[in-house]
Amino acid sequence: MEITRRGFLSLSGVIGSGLVLSPLGIDLKPMMAYAEELNKMNRIKAAKQSTTVCSYCSVGCGLICSVDKLTGKIINMEGDPDHPINEGSLCAKGAGLFDTTEANKHRLKKVLYRAPMSDKWEEKEMDWALKRIARLVKDTRDKGFVTKNAKGELVNRCENIGHLGSSNVDNEECWLMSVKARALGLIYIDHQARV
Amino acid sequence: MKKKSDNISSMQIIMERAIEKNPHNSNVIKAFSPIFIVRNQLMENLRLKKMDSFCFDEVKFRQGVPLIKQGSLFQKDDPWKDIVVELVKSAKGAFPNLRKDWECIESAAVNGNISIDDYLRAVPETEGVVNDWAAKVQASPAAVNIVLRQLARIILEARLKDIAKVIQGIDWQKGYCPICGTHPVIAQIQEKIGHRYLYCPQCSYKWHFSRVICPYCEHHGQQGMDFFFIEDNERESVFACDHCKRYLITLNQATNLNDYNLDVSAISLIHLDFIMQEKGFLPMAVCEWNIFQGNEVERQG
Amino acid sequence: MKKGMIQATDAFERITHWLLAISCLVLCITGLGMMFHSFNFVGTMMGGLKSLKYVHNFTALIFIVALYMAVRMWWKEAGVFVLPEDLDWIKAAGGYLWHVDKVPEVGKYNPGQKAFFLVVALCGSLMVVTGLIMWAPLIFPVWLVRWMYPLHALGFVAIFSFFFVHLYLGTIGSPGSAPAMFSGWVTRAWLLKQHPKWLKEMEEHGTLVVYGEEKESIEHGH
């Protein structure tokens, strides 16, 4: 017979009224004072747990990220003990995955732009960069679009833009890049899977 | 097995270390220490008869029916009488102001008009039985409850080894105890590979459970499974589920470098209970020590 | 200064002696402070054990200079045993330990003092060598550095114990000796008692300098 979770809950969920601590005559004041003090100095930290998958090799080990709810920063990454592949353990690189988060100061934070002939990066706004890129893509595509090939067959392809996508991004992002490239007519499409 | 005095002295060491670590809870720990000491003593020299045949149905068990619901874990001739006497003796020391209640219970136990069976069969929802007992014996429900809970705990703990054999190696994926159906009072996350073990206050059984699922309402943890910890001491944390508003004290990253006792750890962290109950959460398992304000208690989980 | 006192030591000798003595004393105290945990309080007085180490190391530099000057100066007089006489003196233990009727006459330094000088010179340089190596152990091979510590301790044992002998005999052990090193003038009686032969030599060579009598002072041979 299938015990529904709801059913069983009523079995064990009741709270015995007779259990209250106070009648036992234990002096709880020091404990309450300590609890108060913790609250006042807000030393109680709230954190959220979420699971993720390692982004180094393709074994797909599971990790648990603990994130401080106040600052939103990742405070700890450890192996996910329930994950059947790595059962909580991690290799040297996986254990160091924390270093690819915001904690590593080398992480890119702003759009970097290099003007032609310039010898340095400049920081730019994201919107400006996206619009500029769209402009460049359209002009380059229109200029180099091949509707029919040498043999006169309809090919509708853009031969002068290449796309080196990545096997270090999520599936949904891979599909979007693959579909975007096909819609633009690109055929020079490749990435690390072949290298 | 450790020698008798060994066991008691190691319990004392654990208690001392608990007090040393959490001085603000020392009087609660001291209050309950006679109970723990006597429980250990009883565990030493209690030789329970083997359980007679136990009709164990694995299919039902896999679906979540604990052993206590499949048959009685208690024997007719378990020496519950002298357990109660011992318990009351130590309880007098622990909670002097309930002296009157202890005497009533002791006398009731001695002349036998307490029938333990219906209490034991009713575990884990024992509220009804406790109330009408308290009336019959004219003792406060709290006192009756302490004695009966400890009685059931001692019998189950003594018999734990051969009960656990029955469910050896069978996968139990529920948040409540596979033996007595009680929810855990404290969890322990292992140090090296962070497995989480839940600890049942009623029968001291420890079982493995997922880290990201709420043991109480089995809500999938991605959004609801938060945990709280004290700034410079991540070791003592509390897992809380927004879904069912229940919390579970968790000893984070415990190793077996020093031996410890989870009951003592649970008691020595009641400041976390207090904080969480102020935040409007309720403990997953209600024990003698972890409920403070009388009124909110009525609110159903 | 009373008339009739004789000059036993000139300024340079005294400076060297005290330079050497004080630096050696400080080294011993700070050394003890580092060697025995119970003496660590010496460190706390000087503002922590680390500063104790610095004091010890830099005092050692002074000790090295002082030792060098002392050895260069006193080597000829105190460093060489004049065999027949010194041997008798030693056999009679200089009349210190047991009653000796006729204590053999002694020159400027009696064999005891010569022995002490040699101990200080040898053990001193041993302490210097081992100490310097201990100061920068990373440069030297481990097996060598390992033996520096016991040798340093050995040198300490020698110097430290002989130091007490010297202290005793230099002060209360033979009254009248201390001024030799403080003011540099001793009484004729002391000279007669301690270093009769030296008195005679000074008189014969006319190198005797008596307080109060004007005499052109001859440059001391160093």
Place this chain on the structure above:
Amino acid sequence: MKKMELVKLIDTTRCTACRGCQVACKQWNELPGLKTKNWGSYQNPPDLQWNTWTLIRFNEVADKDNRVKWLFRKDGCMHCTDAACVKVCPSGALYHTEYGTVGIHHERCIGCKECMAACPFEIPKYDRDTDKVYKCDLCYSRIKDDQQPACVKSCPTGALSIGAKDAMIKKAYDRVKKLGGDANVYGDQFVDGTHVIYVLQEKPEMYDHLPKHPRVPFSVVAWKDFLKPISLLAAGGVLAGSFLHYIIHGPKTPDDIQENKTQGGE
């Protein structure tokens, strides 16, 4: 109160030299990674340093029938029971913790470097900038807090484990029995037993920087066990002698000279 003695077991036969422990140790103790250069081996940094408290040592050996073997050994403080470094440390910076391991009070260390010469395994390393000596303290801060050392926690293959002394020694000997061949336990038989023991695949002398018979150097014994007491004895003896001499024999006072310069003095 005396806690149980802990021993860390390093099973080199399970180690795949992934060096996760080296990174975990630096992460927990916040030790910086410094600029190194490739000196012709996978082993980097080349030796234990003030900022490298544990190090995987690689050495390639060819066994009798000329087959290559690559031996990995996690180097670091052995936490000896009879610790030469604790014996020589003048300031008490190095001390025995209640778990039997050798702890270090960095603030007390005066950088005298005596422990560096005394240690039979040459483990403590000196830092010029802070003028202090550093070594592995078996994560005393973590053990006290009932946590495993950072390296043991990070080891993926189970080569590192920590536990009660006799349990770990038994586990080591069981493993050696199962391995057979030249496998041996290294550590419990020296300096009254170390709190870090190895299960070695080959004989100890095949591993570089691993002394065959490590013991407290005779120089330290000579220094601390003989000369130290002697120095006090000698000084005491001489003082007492002088005092006795003063009382018995009395000082050697010059006779007061009558004008007639008689030959004087007894």
Place this chain on the structure above:
Amino acid sequence: MTNHYIDLKNSDCILIMGSNAAEHHPIAFKWILRAKEQNGATLIHVDPRYTRTSARCDFHVPLRSGTDIAFLGGMINYIIANNKWFKDYVLNYTNASFIVGQDYFFKDGLFSGYDAKTRKYDKATWVLEKEGNGIPKRDMSLQNPRCVFQMLKEHYSRYTLEKVSSITGVSKEDLVKVYAAYSATGVPDKAGTECYALGWTHHTTGSQIIRTMSIIQLLLGNMGIAGGGVNALRGEPNVQGSTDHAILYNILPGYLKMPTGSLDTLEKYLHKCTPESKDPQSANYYQNYPKFFVSFLMSMFHDKATKENEFGYSWLPKMDDGAAYSLMHLFDKMYEGKIKGLFAVGTDPAVSSPNAGKVRKALEKLDWMVGENIFNNETYAFWKGPGVDPQKVKTEVFLLPASASMEKEGSQSNSGRWVQWKYKAAEAPGDAIPVGELTIKIMAEIKALYAKEGGVCPEPILNLKWDYTDYKGRFDSLKVAKQINGYFLEDTVIEDKDKKTKTEFKKGQLVPTFGNLQLDGSTSSGNWVMAGSFTAEGENKMAKRGKEDSTGLGLYPNWSYAWPVNRRIIYNRASCDVNGNPYNPKRKLLAWVGDKWVGDVPDGPWPPQANKEKGKYPFIMKQDGLGALFGPGMVEGPFPEHYEPLEGPLAQNPMSSQRINPAIKIFNSELDKVANADEKFPYVCTTYSCTEHWCSGAYTRWQMWLLEMQPELYVEIGEVLAKERGIKNAEKVKVSSVRGEVECVAMVTKRFRPFTVEGKTVHQVGLPFNYGWLFPEGGSDSTNLLTPTVGDANTFCPEYKAFMVNVSKL
């Protein structure tokens, strides 16, 4: 992988060849060690270099880089000669009994139909004879000299122990030791598996090496069983996912073939790509190809794709027949100045692509480049590189900051085909946003431009369905995942003939399995292989965390979603005999009980093969349903043949007069020089990675603790060679090939030994490829300045693992 990582624990003999598992897949190696502990598995490591994997294996056998097919060919010869093959399995489950067409032949290194000018085979003669009714002829006694088994035996009889030993440099005893140990798994109750990685794929004959191993696994009956299969330990976290979703020139998402110019209509394309088989027992699952392809087009153009415009078939770009557009072709064209723009997302080709010198020169010819990554690397900063004058480089470079994997929600497929959902832990720093959001925004801008200004062939851009953002305008990966899974676009009724059930689905409901996809455009699916990652009610199976493992083989069917249809081990019907009883009862993967399969998700519901009407052969994706010993699918021959690497130590191939793989493309720009058997470059060289760094190092070189452990480029040289050249350990040396040179530290080691190849001593050296000039400053440059621009004939995967160099003191 045909199996997956945990399944390695079920194996009795693990051959690690072409991989260095202990260093690069440590947790996979944990399962390999568990196989050794639990069932006493023998671990064999075959690799030119003694590595940390070899240290933990039972024995290590060094072989010369580029001779894997010779080594494995010798094993096939050994298996057949010593009768180690699994008779029942080979007879029933492989095309051993098929009869090869009369005019197929193999002579002196060449198969029939070779055209030297175009360096291509005309495969017309590589056919298997068919009966009148189209069912293949079979000689179950395997005696017919033209049957596949006899042709295989005759082909590999040339791989004698002496010949193989002289080619590979492996001693005969070691050869026999490996062959004996591995072929012992050719019995029902033993399982043998092979773990390979880039060590095999980085050769001009890479695909054929893997095919040789699959032939061995078929002969030993190791394919489709627990603890068996051929397992690729791939290097990137989502390389399996990026291959499934086909960011590759030659396929569309779901391994659908890219249309070529000659197939100008949908009907012609579908006819060419849909195999059909007359044999009723061959499931030939690809007969459903049209359903998958049409559903893909519907997922791209949604309601704009109708029957009339052939569901937008003409909008797809078409390749020229026989042309290829791989990474090497791209940089070849870029070097000629024909490529104006480049998207370089999360990649560092300036370090990781072959002949990096040519690549960096090519980059200078770009008009613009868009980079999206979490760290800067050598590709984006090529204009600051060594020997580059920024004033002369006109390229406009955008480097957009991207979120790291734990800062975005989405799914990632490990190479065991487990698609695992991961959650967003924290916000990305600064302006960084996920690559998906960058792609959406850039394409949205382009669509806006085309809508406003029109332009050349705007239809595909304008008709593309592109509403994948949430109400806040941010990238919604769940919406995209559902689009990939696929929807019913109209109310459809699916009836199942044998089960006589009728289920209807509402418009807009998710497709529960690719079995329900239709070819009339009533369903859409971004990638048919992933259809079924959601249930019809919308539950995301990728996020499941069920720990049940009833079979005990570590399948974990309720943990995440394994494509296809959550099948954990591919071709698992082959683990049972023809009547459906498992060969190895101890490791029961699948069993036919009553009227259905029990255990792992079977390869199709059909009864076992013995049931003549409804039963099917196990290899359901193959046209004739059986394992291909004779494999005409490959471009360079149905049987793998040993050819020397493009740049090798030998003047000619000891096996035949064809020195190199006849079907590979030869690039001939002036920077693509080749120096074969040239005394100026006498040493064989191979490249690899190291534990502390990952791929191009663009991730790990920025982390101080990892860089401290492996600070700079080194070349590992054997002691014998070092003594010969007077090179001392840790000395700075120059490693040069005909294409370029690089300075590094010499690491003199016992782990490289000279080989005796064809009677003469050949030395081998090796370098890691994880370094680049950008960081650490003044550090070493990239190894790939040395590697040749040549790749595998089928996949154009570059040959990093075997070329010739010289090592000289600085």
